[in-house]
Amino acid sequence: MSNDQKRAHDVFTAGISNGEYGLAPEDVVVMERGEGPRLWDTSGREFLDFSMAWGSCLVGHARPEVVEAVSRQAPLGSNFAYLNTQVLALGEEIRRISPASERLRFCASGTEATMYCQRVARGFTGRNKVLKFEGAYHGANEAGVTSLFPHKLLDFPKPELTSAGTPAMADLLLVAPYNDLETTRQIIDANAGELAAVIMEPLQRCTPPHNGFLEGVRELCTANGILLIYDEVVTGFRLAYGGAQEYYGVIPDLVAYGKALGGGYPIGAFGGRVDVMEMVNEHRIGGDDYVWMASTLGGNPISTAAANATLSVFRTPGTYDHLHNLGDYLRQGMRRVLSDRGLTGQIIGDGPLAQVVFSGEPAFNYRSTNKGDKALARKTMLGLFRRGVFLNPMGTKLYLSIAHDEYIINEFLNRFDDSLGEAV
Numbered sequence: 001m002s003n004d005q006k007r008a009h010d011v012f013t014a015g016i017s018n019g020e021y022g023l024a025p026e027d028v029v030v031m032e033r034g035e036g037p038r039l040w041d042t043s044g045r046e047f048l049d050f051s052m053a054w055g056s057c058l059v060g061h062a063r064p065e066v067v068e069a070v071s072r073q074a075p076l077g078s079n080f081a082y083l084n085t086q087v088l089a090l091g092e093e094i095r096r097i098s099p100a101s102e103r104l105r106f107c108a109s110g111t112e113a114t115m116y117c118q119r120v121a122r123g124f125t126g127r128n129k130v131l132k133f134e135g136a137y138h139g140a141n142e143a144g145v146t147s148l149f150p151h152k153l154l155d156f157p158k159p160e161l162t163s164a165g166t167p168a169m170a171d172l173l174l175v176a177p178y179n180d181l182e183t184t185r186q187i188i189d190a191n192a193g194e195l196a197a198v199i200m201e202p203l204q205r206c207t208p209p210h211n212g213f214l215e216g217v218r219e220l221c222t223a224n225g226i227l228l229i230y231d232e233v234v235t236g237f238r239l240a241y242g243g244a245q246e247y248y249g250v251i252p253d254l255v256a257y258g259k260a261l262g263g264g265y266p267i268g269a270f271g272g273r274v275d276v277m278e279m280v281n282e283h284r285i286g287g288d289d290y291v292w293m294a295s296t297l298g299g300n301p302i303s304t305a306a307a308n309a310t311l312s313v314f315r316t317p318g319t320y321d322h323l324h325n326l327g328d329y330l331r332q333g334m335r336r337v338l339s340d341r342g343l344t345g346q347i348i349g350d351g352p353l354a355q356v357v358f359s360g361e362p363a364f365n366y367r368s369t370n371k372g373d374k375a376l377a378r379k380t381m382l383g384l385f386r387r388g389v390f391l392n393p394m395g396t397k398l399y400l401s402i403a404h405d406e407y408i409i410n411e412f413l414n415r416f417d418d419s420l421g422e423a424v
């Protein structure tokens with residue numbers, strides 16, 4: 001092991017500071033800097049970044065406009081835990097483009113944003129249960145990590161814990177199959193009086209919604225007084241400037257943001273209808289109609305300055321055509337590599353997102369995706385990592401950024417081909 005690897009393993013569990021990756025000890029590297037779509041480790045080795053900080057650096061690493069905005073704000077104070085000029089401008093811009101966000105509040109991560117949405121929904125409706133779709137990640141909160149990677153595949157709507165240490169969720173969480181409106185309808189019909197909310201990623205991980213699925217879920221929620229929560233931590237500002245709401249044209253009651261909004265700086269935000277968001281109005285404190293919400297770092301002027309600069313970069317004409325063209329180019333290229341090698345697989349995703357599933361059958365929700373050859377997927381991703389492609393080999397989801405181009409994707413495709421050659 002190198003000195004860096006030894007130091008990392010001495011201080012961090014599995015040698016990693018923030019979780020996931022699941023690298024062998026000898027594969028751990030320490031990153032030193034990033035620029036555009038590239039990262040460099042302490043040995044000077046260059047990586048093509050196909051993770052982009054799990055999608056939070058959609059604007060690219062060290063984008064000059066973002067660096068400048070943060071540098072301008074830093075000497076003026078980094079946090080007041082209070083309303084400031086940067087968060088005010090950002091809140092106005094989000095409200096302008098997010099129909100669901102009549103009122104907003106800021107926090108510091110996607111995990112908090114989705115947690116608050118669920119709490120507000122429970123408070124508003126006076127009901128206890130939330131329905132999620134199997135395999136969806138909504139952050140590290142309880143609902144987010146239940147039925148995340150289930151292996152027992154219990155009958156719907158029974159939840160399965162993915163993380164030890166989370167309380168049994170049977171009384172709080174129902175689980176439905178994504179893209180299966182009929183089963184979802186049956187679960188909602190049977191539990192309508194107890195359901196506060198349905199929480200969903202409109203594009204679940206890389207799985208696009210079937211025609212009519214989002215509209216159907218919206219109708220079921222409206223008909224039963226259930227709040228619809230869109231977790232737009234990934235889709236927000238990525239599929240379109242107005243996120244999944246704009247892209248699919250279906251409007252939820254509450255929406256959670258994070259990741260790309262902050263341009264790589266810690267951020268979370270949630271918004272909703274005026275009457276729903278009144279639940280966090282502190283003038284109600286002490287009453288049964290008050291939902292606790294507070295965040296020390298929420299809306300801090302550094303993160304929100306970065307976000308304002310990031311959003312002005314995203315507003316540059318052509319941004320979303322570029323992101324969609326790059327995504328198409330990557331997905332088509334990956335399909336070509338598979339077919340040239342005679343391998344069966346699905347390349348799923350939309351916009352600047354792509355994922356390989358080594359399965360002959362269409363992958364449209366957790367159970368169908370789960371049929372894929374996971375050992376081959378893991379080998380391929382680890383092989384890419386060893387070939388200088390930075391990604392999270394715990395899964396197969398790839399993130400592009402506005403800094404990517406066809407040249408870097410071609411380079412990725414060569415390494416994908418090499419890695420497959422070794423893995424099969």
Ligand SMILES: Cc1ncc(COP(=O)(O)O)c(C=O)c1O
Nearest residue numbers: 109110111137138139233234258
């Ligand atoms: C869809 C979704 N929601 C929520 C989160 C949680 O965001 P954070 O890691 O900022 O807490 C993530 C993170 O990967 C995510 O992918």
